[in-house]
Structure formats: structure tokens, C-alpha cells
Amino acid sequence: MGYKLNLENMNLALNELKKTYKIYAPKVFVGAGTFSDTDRVRYGEIESFEEIEFDKKSSFSYKETILPTRQTLFFFTEDECKEAEVDERPALIFLRSCEIHSLKRIDDIYLRNGFEDIYYKKMRERAKFVLIGCEKSFENCFCVSMGSNKTDEYNAYIKVDGQDVYLDIKDEEIENIISSIEKEEKEVKPDFVTENPVKVNIPENLSLEVMKSTMWNEYNERCITCGRCNFVCPTCTCFTMQDITYKDNKNAGERRRVWASCHVDGYTDMAGGHSFRKEKAQKMRFKTLHKVYDYKKKWGYHMCVGCGRCDDICPEYISFSTIINKLEDAMNEVKNND
Known part of the structure; x- marks a missing residue:
């Protein structure tokens, strides 16, 4: 179902979603850039809608939200071994089309490669994904050549246009959580890049x-x-x-x-x-x-x-x-x- 909300109501919706989910999105980390006086856009848990960075590509991918940089698998003593506990709270992650395609690749490796990695599986099963549309290509992107510029594999889609927010919600749970928030029904279709300045050609005879x-x-x-x-x-x-x-x-x-x-x-x-x-x-x-x-x-x-x-x-x-x-x-x- 498609909706149109103002920013104030979107924040109310986000507050309702935060009661159920940890919400991760690209955000600006002040002073965390390559140099001391520069910033860095990467994924982190957000508290308000204004924190989400829609206009810049994150330096790091969303991957660290479901596949931590460092993860304790189990603890051991002389007598016993105990599996580490995993945060049971589900995650709602904002990401772009190419990243949704990359999720399929991670699933291949950790879930469909002859075994199931239980540590990844626990985090993956608790995650839902909000698609951020791309109206134009970022620098160095070549997603069109790789066929990852479009997707319909998302739980919800979001677009910000000035003071208005547009949502396309496929997930029933998300729909129910924000059902009480004032919004206008409207047909919403995702924005997808159709051309990149950078193009690649993988030869057919590559061996x-x-x-x-x-x-x-x-x-x-x-x-x-x-x-x-x-x-x-x-x-x-x-x-x-x-x-x-x-x-x-x-x-x-x-x-x-x-x-x-x-x-x-x-x-x-x-x-x-x-x-x-x-x-x-x-x-x-x-x-x-x-x-x-x-x-x-x-x-x-x-x-x-x-x-x-x-x-x-x-x-x-x-x-x-x-x-x-x-x-x-x-x-x-x-x-x-x-």
C-alpha cells in the first residue's frame, strides 16, 4: 500500500517502529572521516528521521548491521562451552537496490552453500529492509551494468521530497505498526537509476x-x-x-x-x-x-x-x-x- 506523510508524521511512525525494531540507516558521523575535520557517512542506529542521509552514498555498506565486524561466537572455560547470546530485537535496515542484491550474495555464502551458518541466520531472520530509491547515479557506481539497479525484494520503500515522505509498504507487520499514523493513500513507485556514467563490459569469452x-x-x-x-x-x-x-x-x-x-x-x-x-x-x-x-x-x-x-x-x-x-x-x- 502506498502512502504520503509529512515529516512530522513520519517521525511519529518511526517512533512506533522503534518500539519493535532497531533501526539502522546511513547517517553522518561527524569528525569520523579520513581526516580529522571531515565526516563519514556509514550505517548506524538512528533515533530520528532527520538523521538518515538520503543524498550521499555511505562509505561502508549496510553489511556490518547483520554481519558484525567482530562477533563473539561462544565462550569457553576448562569445563564448558557456551554459545554467545544474540540480541533478540529485530532490525529494520534502510538500504539501496544494489545492496538488496548484495544481500542475496551473502545469503548464498552463509545459508545456501552446503550449510547454514547459525550465527548469521539468527541475525538475518530478524531483519527487514526499507528500500531507498536512487534518482541519479552516485560517483563510481556501475549498478546498471551489473543488473542490480532495480529490485522488488523489499519490505517497504521510502522517498523524501521536500517536506513530504512517500512510502510503499509490502510488509503486513510494518503496515499494522504505523496504522494509527495520519497519512494519505497514494500510489508510490520506487525510483531506480537507469544509467550510470561508469559502464563495464565483462567479456563473453572470459575464462x-x-x-x-x-x-x-x-x-x-x-x-x-x-x-x-x-x-x-x-x-x-x-x-x-x-x-x-x-x-x-x-x-x-x-x-x-x-x-x-x-x-x-x-x-x-x-x-x-x-x-x-x-x-x-x-x-x-x-x-x-x-x-x-x-x-x-x-x-x-x-x-x-x-x-x-x-x-x-x-x-x-x-x-x-x-x-x-x-x-x-x-x-x-x-x-x-x-
Whole structure:
């Protein structure tokens, strides 16, 4: 059902929703930017509607709201092991079309990849999603090329136009919670971007032969393997485990799951001193082909959703969309060499 509300009534609706949900949305963190006098837009719990940042792309994705950067899985002592408790309160998360598509990728990895991760599943089942429309493309986005610019997989849609707020609500529970709020019924359709300034072309003949190309060599010089591109990406799901023991009792502690990155040194280290993909070029090659080649072979669609955050965050100004667009020439190079 579609509705039109004024800002005052939207805040009343938000207050009603807060009684049931923790509400997460992109918001401005003052002074939290790259430099001390700059701000950062990222996801956080909001108290009022005015906190939501609709006009800027968040530097980090919504991912950290359902897949925490650091998560305690269980506690242990000499005698027992106890699973960590999870906040039972459901979450309502504001996100964009490309991010809803990325949610499908995270579900693939944690719920449909031959097992179900119980820790992710508990948080995922308690989450509902409010779509934020995109009237125009942000810098570095290439969602249209990746087919993630449109979606109908949302519980509610929201649009702000001056002092008016437009809602399209599909979820019965959300509908019931705000039923008492004054609003006008109105047909509401989501705004979706139909064109990006940045476009990518993934060659039809892309194969693992591209690994032989010399295109990867430049990233030995340019990439510093900081992992920022992975940590802001809404589809990267890698983690490592940490066993923490307590100072007052070394036989007690906790096991944590912590975000990790295929780019960061040490990620591929194994027992006996073995390690894979030591060169920066190899790490970039692995990430690229995972995003736009082998993932599709298994799931039928690419892992990358074209949000452009990797390009936004890279301190060395490496453009992932440019890497993708180099693949066609790389395939031709390999073919000619053969």
C-alpha cells in the first residue's frame, strides 16, 4: 500500500517502529572521516528521521548491521562451552537496490552453500529492509551494468521530497505498526537509476586463461594490500577466527569471528609456513575473477553488484570498474600469445 506523510508524521511512525525494531540507516558521523575535520557517512542506529542521509552514498555498506565486524561466537572455560547470546530485537535496515542484491550474495555464502551458518541466520531472520530509491547515479557506481539497479525484494520503500515522505509498504507487520499514523493513500513507485556514467563490459569469452595476462603485473606496484576495498564491499564475506584468553584465567576465553580480506597479508597463511597468493597481483587477480567469473559459474549471477565503494575508498586510486574493462584486452592478449 502506498502512502504520503509529512515529516512530522513520519517521525511519529518511526517512533512506533522503534518500539519493535532497531533501526539502522546511513547517517553522518561527524569528525569520523579520513581526516580529522571531515565526516563519514556509514550505517548506524538512528533515533530520528532527520538523521538518515538520503543524498550521499555511505562509505561502508549496510553489511556490518547483520554481519558484525567482530562477533563473539561462544565462550569457553576448562569445563564448558557456551554459545554467545544474540540480541533478540529485530532490525529494520534502510538500504539501496544494489545492496538488496548484495544481500542475496551473502545469503548464498552463509545459508545456501552446503550449510547454514547459525550465527548469521539468527541475525538475518530478524531483519527487514526499507528500500531507498536512487534518482541519479552516485560517483563510481556501475549498478546498471551489473543488473542490480532495480529490485522488488523489499519490505517497504521510502522517498523524501521536500517536506513530504512517500512510502510503499509490502510488509503486513510494518503496515499494522504505523496504522494509527495520519497519512494519505497514494500510489508510490520506487525510483531506480537507469544509467550510470561508469559502464563495464565483462567479456563473453572470459575464462581462467586470463590469469596468464600481463595486465595483473601493474598491481604489484600500485596495490598496497590494505584490504579497504574488501571491507567496504557489500558482497565480501571472508573472516578469520580469533581465540581470546583472559588474563585472569588463561583456560577461559572466547572465540570471535572477525572480518578478513583476501588482499591483506597473512590471510592465506597455513600451518607449516605455507602461504598462497603472496604477490599483490595474484591477490587482485583472485578478487577480480571471484567477483565476475567463478561466482557466476556456480550461482548464475555475478558477485559484484556495482556499488563502486571499492573505487571510492582505494587510497591508490585503483578502479575496479577499470580492471573489469581491461579483461577483454587481456583475453585477446592471451589468445594471441597462444
